[in-house]
Amino acid sequence: MxxxxxxxxxxxxxxxxxxxxxxxxxxxxxxxxxxxxxxxxxxxxxxxxxxxxxxxxxxxxxxxxxxxxxxxxxxxxxxxxxxxxxxxxxxxxxxxxxxxxxxxxxxxxxxxxxxxxxxxxxxxxxxxxxxxxxxxxxxxxxYYPIALLLIIFLFGAVIFFFFKTNKASEQNKLWAGMAKETAHQIGTPLTSLLGWNELLKTENINPEITKEIEKDIDRLQTITERFSKIGSLPKLDEYDIVAETKNAYDYLKRRSSKLINFTFEAKVEHFPVLLNKSLYNWTIENLVKNGIDAMKGKGSIALEIVPNGNYVHILITDTGHGIPKSDFQSIFNPGVTSKKRGWGLGLSLVKRIVEEYHNGKVKVLSSNKQGTIMQISLRAKN
The missing domain is CATH 3.30.450 (Beta-Lactamase)
Incomplete structure (x- = not known):
């Protein structure tokens, strides 16, 4: 203090x-x-x-x-x-x-x-x-005083942006360090859970139970992998964007409220792109969950895949309260959130994953009181 x-x-x-x-x-x-x-x-x-x-x-x-x-x-x-x-x-x-x-x-x-x-x-x-x-x-x-003021202003602006950039860099290092430490801490109990699940398989219990536990353990491993990659350049491999998007979407659908109506439509059967599978699934999860939060747990979520030349657009539509047009850009800034709880990092991470790691583009395509459409654009693998 x-x-x-x-x-x-x-x-x-x-x-x-x-x-x-x-x-x-x-x-x-x-x-x-x-x-x-x-x-x-x-x-x-x-x-x-x-x-x-x-x-x-x-x-x-x-x-x-x-x-x-x-x-x-x-x-x-x-x-x-x-x-x-x-x-x-x-x-x-x-x-x-x-x-x-x-x-x-x-x-x-x-x-x-x-x-x-x-x-x-x-x-x-x-x-x-x-x-x-x-x-x-x-x-x-x-005109000397005007020139002098302009020089002083530019000098001040340079200093301001230097300290701002330096501060942002320090914050990024902090978040990356926290994420890696979180991944490390999750690893220990996750190993124990794997052992306990194998032990449960030897007991006379419903196999469906251990199967679902395995799915959640796999999910935890995926989350751990995501956090461990923050702050480092991820490896991109060739994947079918349609299959990967549907897998991520279906996982969220199975674990969401029955009050949410999920629909999926792909206007192309296959579309190969360079992806980091774990981080891309995280992106879809963030956008879908944001849509569910905007609808307060009740409404419709639609995901559509539309090819456009060398690009593919992934459209995520919700029937929530909408986003003011003045906030279309700022919602991707760290710390910006309309939720009572949360740090406002979800959309910031989405932007970094899509634009910095995958050389794509993410934006609010449209939004009004009837809902919001978020769009991810990725280039096809050459």
Whole structure:
């Protein structure tokens, strides 16, 4: 408990520290932007003063070095000079637009929204108005905070997904370890049951009893085999999907309530696929049992096998309460369940068995208040 509290406190501290650092960076960037903009304004005012003095000179007067130096140094800020006679001069504007009056007027409106125009005067007489926009450096700097936030967001997302993936990997190892340990623990009493059943055969009892016990022992051995294979890559062999599906289906039918109406239909006699028999039977068992739970133990379960080119579709239909369309994908996530009891691992295991081990596909084909159709798709053996 103390460990969890410390971990939670550390996470909160890191979150607050990250927020403070980002806020300081943005605040500092904003201040730098304002300062840079003020310096650019000062530069434009100096340029306007030099231009005013230049325009006030007589034709035969000599131009000083200072105005020329000011004019030459300004090569980045776009400017439009509106003289009092209505004539327009441009600086740092593309040559192809320098004579386009409509374009220049639109630029002047844009410049005015970015910076207040500077009135150029000489000895109280208004000579012209200077409209100027942000320099290329200033425009790039304006988007710097957005770029910085995007980088921080992407960096945070990478860290988040790294820890999430790492956590999921640890959980998978834990489940695999628990499953293998369960298989190991079941093995000991299972061996004893085999011995006791052989002893019962020597007694004067109904052979049907020992036969049914053998079936349940075989079932326990199958379950043990399933659990022992979790976490390792299973071996796939060629099987007839029709026969294997019917065997799994019939087993569940014999051991389910008489209130459940079971039907089976195959639209093909044989269809060879690469299967891990034990894990595939587990898949059918999970889907059928989920259907029975959705019907609350009373209704109809139909299983249909439909070939489709190089694929075969196994359709499992129930008459349960249905699944909301928004949950069609999430029901396959670990821990998602509508049952009061259970860990929500059944459909997650189904998805892993079908898609990761058999390169197939499992999905909710359709669902409404009248029932649900689950579909498994497997490729034929080449």
């Amino acid at each position: 103390k460990f969890n509290i410390k971990k939670k406190t550390s996470n909160i501290f890191l979150l607050i520290a990250s927020f403070v650092i980002v806020s300081l960076i943005l605040w500092n960037t904003n201040n730098f932007f304002k300062k840079f903009k003020e310096e650019e304004r000062l530069k434009m005012e100096i340029w306007a003063t030099a231009q005013s003095e230049f325009q006030s000179l007589s034709a035969d007067a000599e131009i000083g070095n200072l105005p020329l130096k000011v004019f030459q140094n300004n090569t980045s800020t776009p400017m439009i000079l509106m003289n009092r006679d209505g004539s327009i001069k441009t600086h740092n504007i593309d040559k192809e637009f320098q004579k386009d009056t409509a374009y220049l007027k639109e630029k002047m409106r844009k410049f005015q929204s970015e910076n207040s125009p500077i009135t150029m005067e000489y000895k109280g007489e208004e000579l012209a108005t200077l409209y100027y926009g942000n320099s290329e450096v200033l425009n790039k700097l304006k």
